[in-house]
Amino acid sequence: MMKITGYADKMSVAPGETIKFMVNSEAGKRYRADIVRVICGDENPDGPGYQEKLVKTAANGSYKSRKQVIHAGSFVEIGASDMLDGLESFTMQAFIWPTTPEIGTQAIISKWRDRDKAGAALIITKENGSIALCLGNGKGKIQTINTGKPLIAREWYFVAASYDAKTKTVTLVQEPLHGYETRNDRATVRRKSTVGRVPNHDAPLTMASYFKAVDKGRTVCGGHYNGKIDSPRVADRALSAIEMQSLKTWPVATELGNSVIGAWDFSADIKGIKINDLSANLLHGEIVNLPARAMTGWNWTGEEMNWNHAPDQYGAIHFHDDDIYDAGWEVDFELTIPKGLKSGVYAARLRSGEDEDHIPFAVRAPRGKPTAKVLYLMPSASYQAYANEHMNTDSPIGQLMAGRLVQLDKFNLFINEHREYGGSCYDSHSDGSGVCYSSRLRPILNMRPKHRAWIGATGSTLWQFNADTHITDWLEAMNIDYDVITDEDLHYEGLSAIEDYSVVVSSSHPEYHSVEMWDAMDAYQRRGGRLMYLGANGWYWRIQYHSEVPGVIEVRRNEDGIRTWEARTGEYYHSFSGEYGGLWRRNGRAPQKILGVGFTAQGFDISSYYVRNPDSYKAKVKFIFEGIGKDEKIGDFGLIGGGAAGLELDRADRLLGTPPDAYVVASSVEHTDIYLVVCEEMLVSTPGTGGHENPLVRADITFHETQNGGAVWSTGSIAWAGSLAHNNYRNNVSRMTKNVLKRFINPKPF
Amino acid sequence: MPNEVESRAIEEFRETPIGHHSTELQVILNELRGQPMKDKYCLISIKANREWQLAMTSGVRGKPVKMLNKKFTNLKEAEWYVFKKRWKQLRGETLR
Numbered sequence: 001m002m003k004i005t006g007y008a009d010k011m012s013v014a015p016g017e018t019i020k021f022m023v024n025s026e027a028g029k030r031y032r033a034d035i036v037r038v039i040c041g042d043e044n045p046d047g048p049g050y051q052e053k054l055v056k057t058a059a060n061g062s063y064k065s066r067k068q069v070i071h072a073g074s075f076v077e078i079g080a081s082d083m084l085d086g087l088e089s090f091t092m093q094a095f096i097w098p099t100t101p102e103i104g105t106q107a108i109i110s111k112w113r114d115r116d117k118a119g120a121a122l123i124i125t126k127e128n129g130s131i132a133l134c135l136g137n138g139k140g141k142i143q144t145i146n147t148g149k150p151l152i153a154r155e156w157y158f159v160a161a162s163y164d165a166k167t168k169t170v171t172l173v174q175e176p177l178h179g180y181e182t183r184n185d186r187a188t189v190r191r192k193s194t195v196g197r198v199p200n201h202d203a204p205l206t207m208a209s210y211f212k213a214v215d216k217g218r219t220v221c222g223g224h225y226n227g228k229i230d231s232p233r234v235a236d237r238a239l240s241a242i243e244m245q246s247l248k249t250w251p252v253a254t255e256l257g258n259s260v261i262g263a264w265d266f267s268a269d270i271k272g273i274k275i276n277d278l279s280a281n282l283l284h285g286e287i288v289n290l291p292a293r294a295m296t297g298w299n300w301t302g303e304e305m306n307w308n309h310a311p312d313q314y315g316a317i318h319f320h321d322d323d324i325y326d327a328g329w330e331v332d333f334e335l336t337i338p339k340g341l342k343s344g345v346y347a348a349r350l351r352s353g354e355d356e357d358h359i360p361f362a363v364r365a366p367r368g369k370p371t372a373k374v375l376y377l378m379p380s381a382s383y384q385a386y387a388n389e390h391m392n393t394d395s396p397i398g399q400l401m402a403g404r405l406v407q408l409d410k411f412n413l414f415i416n417e418h419r420e421y422g423g424s425c426y427d428s429h430s431d432g433s434g435v436c437y438s439s440r441l442r443p444i445l446n447m448r449p450k451h452r453a454w455i456g457a458t459g460s461t462l463w464q465f466n467a468d469t470h471i472t473d474w475l476e477a478m479n480i481d482y483d484v485i486t487d488e489d490l491h492y493e494g495l496s497a498i499e500d501y502s503v504v505v506s507s508s509h510p511e512y513h514s515v516e517m518w519d520a521m522d523a524y525q526r527r528g529g530r531l532m533y534l535g536a537n538g539w540y541w542r543i544q545y546h547s548e549v550p551g552v553i554e555v556r557r558n559e560d561g562i563r564t565w566e567a568r569t570g571e572y573y574h575s576f577s578g579e580y581g582g583l584w585r586r587n588g589r590a591p592q593k594i595l596g597v598g599f600t601a602q603g604f605d606i607s608s609y610y611v612r613n614p615d616s617y618k619a620k621v622k623f624i625f626e627g628i629g630k631d632e633k634i635g636d637f638g639l640i641g642g643g644a645a646g647l648e649l650d651r652a653d654r655l656l657g658t659p660p661d662a663y664v665v666a667s668s669v670e671h672t673d674i675y676l677v678v679c680e681e682m683l684v685s686t687p688g689t690g691g692h693e694n695p696l697v698r699a700d701i702t703f704h705e706t707q708n709g710g711a712v713w714s715t716g717s718i719a720w721a722g723s724l725a726h727n728n729y730r731n732n733v734s735r736m737t738k739n740v741l742k743r744f745i746n747p748k749p750f
Numbered sequence: 751m752p753n754e755v756e757s758r759a760i761e762e763f764r765e766t767p768i769g770h771h772s773t774e775l776q777v778i779l780n781e782l783r784g785q786p787m788k789d790k791y792c793l794i795s796i797k798a799n800r801e802w803q804l805a806m807t808s809g810v811r812g813k814p815v816k817m818l819n820k821k822f823t824n825l826k827e828a829e830w831y832v833f834k835k836r837w838k839q840l841r842g843e844t845l846r
Contacts, residue, residue, distance in 0.1 A: 043798035392792070393807050393815065399783040399790075404768045404825075405832055407802065408815065409795045419812045430811060452795050458768055458825070460799065606769050672770050692770075 002414040003027035004065075004355045005421075005443040006348070007327065011380045011551075012362040012486040018336045021359055022329035024443075025065035027352035033333055034060045038345045038360060040473035040725075041449025044460040047639045048473055048725045052449065055346070059335035065352065068330065070442065072420040073224035074291035074323035075209035076232075076264070076275050080202040083261050083281050084111060084234070087200070090261075091235040092122040092133075093160035093173070093244055094207075095298035097228035097316065099431035101129040101151040106225035108159065109232055110210040113203035114222065117142050120198055121210050122161045123223065124151060130187070131174040133161035137195045147174045147187035154227075156298045157185075158248065162238035168193040173244060177298060188241070205262070205283075207232055208291065208319035218328045219288060224321035226431035230297040231315055234261040250278050267315040270294050270307060270575050272548050290325040290437050290552065292318040294575035296568065305570055308578045320429040324422035325552060326441040337363055343371060343483040345378065345472055347449065358448050360465060365483040372481035373745050375501040376472065379464075379510040380440070380486035381517070381543055384553050386464050387444040388415045389424035391564065392454040403605030403674035406454035407461055411445040421445070425555045426564045434565030439552040455604050457641030460722060467640065468507040470721035471534060475505070477729050478738060487517060491545055494520040499527065503744040508535040508721045509648065512543045512555065515579065522594055528708035530744040534737070536699065536718045537599045537648035539591040542584050544577040556581030560680045562602065585656070585680060593657030596702035597650035597716045603675030603691060607646020607719040608668050609636035610701060616665035620750060621703050623743045624665060624713070628732045634666055634701075635733045640722030644733045649675070649699040650716035662704035668717065671697050709749040713740045751843060760833075760845065767829035782836040789816075791832045796821065802828055 006023040013019040025031045039051035078084070092109040100106075101124050108131075110121035118138030125132035125146045132146035151157060156177040163170050172189040179186070203211045207229055209221035233247050237259050246252050250263050262283045268276035270293045275285040287293075294307045297316040307314035335348070343365045347358040362378050365371045391398050392406045393416040399406055408416075415421050422442055423435045446453065446464070453463035462470070475482050482505070490497050491514050498504055498520065510533075513521075518539065525531060540561070543553045557563040558572040561583040574581045584591060591598030611633065616625055628634070635644020645668030652658040671691030681696055682689065691697040699716035706712060723733040752760055759775035771779065788809030793802040794817065804820040822828040834845045 045799060394787065394811065396784060396786050396790070399792075400780060403779070403783075405791060405793050405828060407793045407795050408805070413794070413815055417812055417814055450798075452798065670770075673773075673776055 001417070002355065002357065002410055004031055004350050004352055004357050005445065006350055006357055006359045007441065007443045008348070008359050008361050009441070010361065011440055012364055012489050013337050014364040015337045015339045015341055015366050018334050019361060020331045020334045021348050022068065022327065023063070023332040023350060024068040024329065025350070025352060026067050027065060027355035029065055030062050031065055031350055031352035032062055034349045035335060036347050036349045038347050038449050038469060038472065039476050041466040041469040042460050042462055042639065043450055044639055047460060050450065051473065052349070055341070057335055057338060059333050063332055070324060070327045070420040071215065071218060071220050072289065072324040072422060073209060073221060073321045074287065074289035074319045075221050075224065076207035076285050076287055077219055078205040078262065078275070078283050078285035080204055081283055083283065084205050085200050085202050087111065087236060087261070088165040089163055089237045090120065091160060091162040091237065091239040091244065093158070093247065094232040095156060095158055095230040097154060097156050098124060098151050098225070099153055099227040099433065101153055105223045107210040107223040108207065108225060108229060109234065110206045111203070112136070112210040113201045114210060114212040118199050118201050119203065120163060122159065124225070131159045131172055133163065133170050133172060135163065135193055135195045135198050137197060138199045141195045143193055143195045145170050145172060145189065145191050147172050147189050149174060149185045149187045152183060152185055160244050163193065164238040165198070169238065171238060173241070205234070216330060225319050226321055226429070228295055228316040228318045230266060233263050235259045236261050265315060266293070266317045267297070267311040270311065270314065271577065287317065289323040291320065291323055292436055292575065294571065294573060296570040300570055302570065306573050308573065318433060320431060320433065322419055322422065322430050324420065324442055325439045325549070345469070345484060360447060360449070362484045362486050364485055364489065370483055370500045372483045373502040374480055374482040374741070375498055375504045376475065376482050376484045377490065377504055377506055377510065378484050378486045379507045380488050381512040381553055382487070382510055383444065383447045383465055384438045384440050385425040385512045385543070385555060386446060387424050387438050387440065388421050389426045389446055390415060391426055394427065395564070398454055401604050401674070402454060403603070403672065404458065407452060408454065409452045411448060411451050415445050428565050434557055434567065436556055436567070437552055437554050441551045457604055457646055457719060458606055459641055460639040462640060462722070464509060467509070467718070467721060470639070470724055471505065471507065474721070474724040474729065474734065474737070477725070480741065488545070490520050491516045495523045498524050498529065501529070502747065503530045503532060503741065506531065506533045506535055506538060508718045510535060510538040511540045512553065513539050513584065514543050514545060518584070518589060518594065525594070525706040525710045525712060526708065528710045530710055531712045532740060532744060533595050533712065533714040534720050536650040536716050539584055539594055540599055542579065542581050542587055544574045544579055546576050558582030558586065560586055562678055583680065590656040591650065592653050595650070595714050596658050596662050596704050596712050597652050597700050597714045598656055599678055600649055600651040600681065601671070601675050601677050601691070601697040602648045603672060604647055605641065605672055605674040607638060607641030607643030608670045609643050610634040610645055610666040610668045610699065612666050613664055615663040618663060621663045621665055624703060624736060624739055626739050627735050632732055634736070635720070635723045637726045637731060638719060638723030639725065640719040644720050644723035645699040645717045646719030648718045649697065650714065651696065651698055652700045652702050658702065659704040662702050664700050664702050666701040668699040705750050709747070711744065711750060713744070763833060764830055767826055767833070781840065782833065785836070791835065793828060804828070
């Protein structure tokens with residue numbers, strides 16, 4: 001099991017700028033940190049072999065080990081205030097849509113101090129999964145009064161608990177919004193409390209958890225709740241049943257309003273992290289660990305799908321006990337990028353005895369001063385979307401898709417056991433709902449050199465970051481100068497991040513793009529820029545970055561496309577931006593429009609090869625095949641599945657946007673039946689969607705010109721890069737890639 | 751014992767456990783490889799592309815993968831070993 005892990009505060013940094021590294025080390029008293037340039041992360045002895053170059057920097061050295069932990073689980077925190085701290089009698093109420101009422105204590109609204117078990121909390125009780133009020137006198141006596149009627153998962157309830165300090169009377173309300181003839185889950189319970197005086201304290205009011213402690217500035221909670229909460233309220237006396245009903249909505253009559261301590265509206269500031277109190281007390285708060293916002297609320301009618309149009313129906317937040325945004329670790333060391341350090345993919349290598357981890361990052365060229373004609377676009381958004389993906393331990397479809405036994409490595413084993421490190425946008429939360437946010441402010445243990453992925457076909461079995469080192473390895477082996485930027489740079493800087501480069505080289509699987517990134521690439525091409533798309537399933541999902549906090553993306557898996565979970569109906573619009581999410585294809589921008597090709601099929605067992613099409617003999621594209629014979633199989637070799645055409649495949653399609661005069665110069669053949677046509681191509685389920693039979697199961701290599709001398713060359717296969725190094729880089733995949741790169745560097749129009 | 755169609759598919763698997771398969775074999779593999787995650791066989795990479803250890807996933811989030819006392823230096827052997835185990839489990843028959 002890994003004993004050393006870490007992350008950085010940035011994924012991209014320029015000379016003169018500083019990057020900070022946060023490390024958890026339980027591996028001996030000290031560990032060694034060194035900066036390395038990552039050339040090839042593939043340890044497969046049948047390939048070029050693992051290559052990294054030590055870089056001497058001031059950050060290299062020995063550091064003291066310390067344990068740093070992640071506190072996962074999202075909640076709302078309302079800071080201490082006299083109004084809350086002085087409460088004697090009270091009412092707590094909310095609408096809830098619990099997803100796991102059966103798993104144990106989960107706090108809905110809590111004014112609780114766990115240190116001495118003092119205060120009160122409206123909870124779902126572990127005893128029977130019903131609504132309860134927990135009271136603690138701070139002297140060891142705790143009383144939990146519950147309704148005794150288990151909640152049904154994924155149903156809306158109105159729930160309330162009141163406490164009259166004078167009469168010691170507790171009233172509980174559990175009111176299903178939809179009744180079932182065969183279930184009795186409605187309850188009103190009135191009981192006397194026996195705990196004595198419930199003391200005041202200054203611990204924060206929390207929702208979806210109860211307060212435990214502060215750890216190095218981070219609020220740590222327990223009793224994390226899974227599910228939605230809508231319209232939470234706190235009043236300073238035990239309200240009557242009619243008053244509770246009135247307080248469900250806002251505003252309320254003056255007399256009742258005077259008793260309201262807080263009435264929080266989760267539909268306000270959905271894009272942000274603030275929680276808005278509608279009451280005159282202005283007890284605003286914040287969300288912690290990014291629970292899902294823009295979720296349909298208790299009053300969602302189904303008539304409106306866009307939260308921007310009816311925010312009042314989107315007053316729910318969905319909390320998860322495994323949400324994580326920022327691990328919040330303390331900084332262990334920093335690196336100021338030396339002036340003159342060559343742009344590239346680097347990592348902080350951490351070692352202690354046998355334990356090792358790498359924290360990758362991109363070093364850019366000095367800002368505004370490109371040092372090469374070629375730019376490698378490191379797909380940081382896609383790395384984030386896949387961050388700490390758990391399909392190999394969680395999903396039974398893995399071995400079917402891979403067509404073989406899946407392989408796990410030390411990184412997989414670690415994240416399987418450390419769920420607090422958070423999931424990827426391919427995973428589901430512990431309650432089964434999809435992970436729609438993914439942050440880079442935590443160790444991402446599948447974004448590592450040496451990592452092997454279950455999904456990466458036979459052979460080297462690589463995916464994403466480590467698979468992409470086949471591209472950097474090839475660039476180095478060919479002595480091609482290149483700079484590197486990340487998706488995040490492109491998102492925030494737009495066209496200016498890439499416009500000075502003659503050629504942009506993509507990664508093997510640049511799947512996730514914001515509209516800012518899309519527009520920048522489109523503008524680059526129209527102004528004469530040239531893109532070499534060395535992959536497949538690119539420009540597929542729409543994402544967005546958070547507007548207030550750094551390093552986190554959102555994906556809504558809407559309606560269509562290859563999805564490992566499905567966004568719930570009515571929840572198709574990004575909370576971060578209000579944009580309609582999902583496939584770019586369903587946003588009017590199919591990948592074919594910007595790449596010439598777009599996602600058509602996938603399979604993860606073995607790869608295949610391409611054969612030349614008649615287009616390849618046309619004069620305009622002759623340069624692509626220089627030195628390649630007429631009947632040569634292209635890429636019938638390679639480290640990823642044994643061929644250059646494999647894993648995910650893209651094809652040209654005029655109707656989806658492939659430019660009218662694009663050249664389809666080669667197409668792959670002979671894929672197995674593990675390869676299946678993607679679901680967005682199937683309006684009607686029909687037999688024969690496998691590689692043996694279906695003509696849509698193929699990768700196309702295309703070339704098209706764009707305005708002002710620009711061009712796009714696409715390989716349509718994730719496995720392409722795995723064939724570059726074959727036979728010491730002397731092969732037709734390497735040859736073709738180099739032919740195109742050399743021609744693309746040449747500014748002459750086509 | 752396996753019927754005639756199954757016997758041919760099993761022989762085909764022994765020869766080519768990963769790759770192009772007949773429909774008959776693919777149907778069998780869909781069942782064998784599609785089993786739930788509880789106690790499902792997988793491989794742990796010990797030496798890159800050279801050595802693997804047999805293991806089983808737990809099917810429970812956070813619960814460790816169970817390492818088994820069986821190592822392979824050849825993926826074809828690993829596939830056949832697990833195929834036989836799964837066949838025994840699902841069909842009650844011992845393949846040799």
